[in-house]
Amino acid sequence: MEQSSRARSPRDRALPAYYWIVWPAVIAFAAFHTLPVIVGIFFSFTNYAGYGGWDLVGFANYVNLFRDDRILQAYGFSFVFAIAATVLTNVISLAIALGLNSKIVGRNFFRGVYFVPYVLAALVIGYVFQFIFSNSLPRILSGIPLIADNILTNPDWAWTAIVALAVWQACAFSIIIYLAGLQTIPAELYEAASLDGASTRRQFRSITFPLISAFFTINVVLSLKGFLQVFDPIVALTNGGPGTATESVSLLIFRGGFTGGEFAYQTANAVIFFIVITVVSLLQFRVLQRREADF
Incomplete structure (x- = not known):
């Protein structure tokens, strides 16, 4: 037990604080960048006009x-x-x-x-x-x-x-x-x-x-x-x-x-x-x- 407690350096004990700092930035990046990109790529395979309903059209937009x-x-x-x-x-x-x-x-x-x-x-x-x-x-x-x-x-x-x-x-x-x-x-x-x-x-x-x-x-x-x-x-x-x-x-x-x-x-x-x-x-x-x- 004493060896395990001594093995944990102050840097290791600070890891939870490190994650608390990093994760909000990761979540914000995913919410405002990655997720909109994925949604946009999905809609590129539809005929969505920006309003109303939509249907999947495959690669028609890319071909056109x-x-x-x-x-x-x-x-x-x-x-x-x-x-x-x-x-x-x-x-x-x-x-x-x-x-x-x-x-x-x-x-x-x-x-x-x-x-x-x-x-x-x-x-x-x-x-x-x-x-x-x-x-x-x-x-x-x-x-x-x-x-x-x-x-x-x-x-x-x-x-x-x-x-x-x-x-x-x-x-x-x-x-x-x-x-x-x-x-x-x-x-x-x-x-x-x-x-x-x-x-x-x-x-x-x-x-x-x-x-x-x-x-x-x-x-x-x-x-x-x-x-x-x-x-x-x-x-x-x-x-x-x-x-x-x-x-x-x-x-x-x-x-x-x-x-x-x-x-x-x-x-x-x-x-x-x-x-x-x-x-x-x-x-x-x-x-x-x-x-x-x-x-």
């Missing part, structure tokens, strides 16, 4: 998704938008981070300034950008036909305005990630490279980028995942227009599922969208981490 031109157009727009925004975000963020990491006057102040867009409400900033694209720019740049006619009403170019807003706001977070990576590089490496006569471009190619490749992977994966789910900037700038030219998958799911009487159909769309994003993210990790190993 691949025949719906509007669905395919939304996926096409979402991927084009996400790829363009991801490339621009990471190029601009890395360039700014390199500048902030150098010895410039007031760099801490500028770090705070560049992070401000990330803490602002997306819809509020979206309406500000809408005013800029609809009123300010057409007056200032009246000599450029594309901008003078309000780019937001142009079905071929309205998406570029959404990219501008999304990139402007997303750069704030990416800059912080890149700065964290740049600060892990020992200054001695640059000093040695300078003594060997390496140019700034060569130092970036041989030292900087290989050593922050893990941070690059994180930024690219998070950026593409976030941009594929774009919603707020579109609602604020174009609301999916002109027509359906800038309608993303997330906006289509919201419109059809909550206001269009397509609850089950758009739930099936959401399930497919979740699978697509998961597969794309895993492929990104696999490819980019392999590149890290090459460095």
Whole structure:
């Protein structure tokens, strides 16, 4: 008896308190995340409109998704938008981070300034950008036909305005990630490279980028995942227009599922969208981490 009582450490006696702390979080997660997901997947196999009765229809919703031109157009727009925004975000963020990491006057102040867009409400900033694209720019740049006619009403170019807003706001977070990576590089490496006569471009190619490749992977994966789910900037700038030219998958799911009487159909769309994003993210990790190993 004495040996068994001595064998129980204070940590073992504290286990009940540990479970009392963890279980409420587990139950809340299951109630507000896991259970709704399971219910949603179930309804994706029905013809439920969001109200009234319903019947099981099997995989009919999933089959119809691949025949719906509007669905395919939304996926096409979402991927084009996400790829363009991801490339621009990471190029601009890395360039700014390199500048902030150098010895410039007031760099801490500028770090705070560049992070401000990330803490602002997306819809509020979206309406500000809408005013800029609809009123300010057409007056200032009246000599450029594309901008003078309000780019937001142009079905071929309205998406570029959404990219501008999304990139402007997303750069704030990416800059912080890149700065964290740049600060892990020992200054001695640059000093040695300078003594060997390496140019700034060569130092970036041989030292900087290989050593922050893990941070690059994180930024690219998070950026593409976030941009594929774009919603707020579109609602604020174009609301999916002109027509359906800038309608993303997330906006289509919201419109059809909550206001269009397509609850089950758009739930099936959401399930497919979740699978697509998961597969794309895993492929990104696999490819980019392999590149890290090459460095």
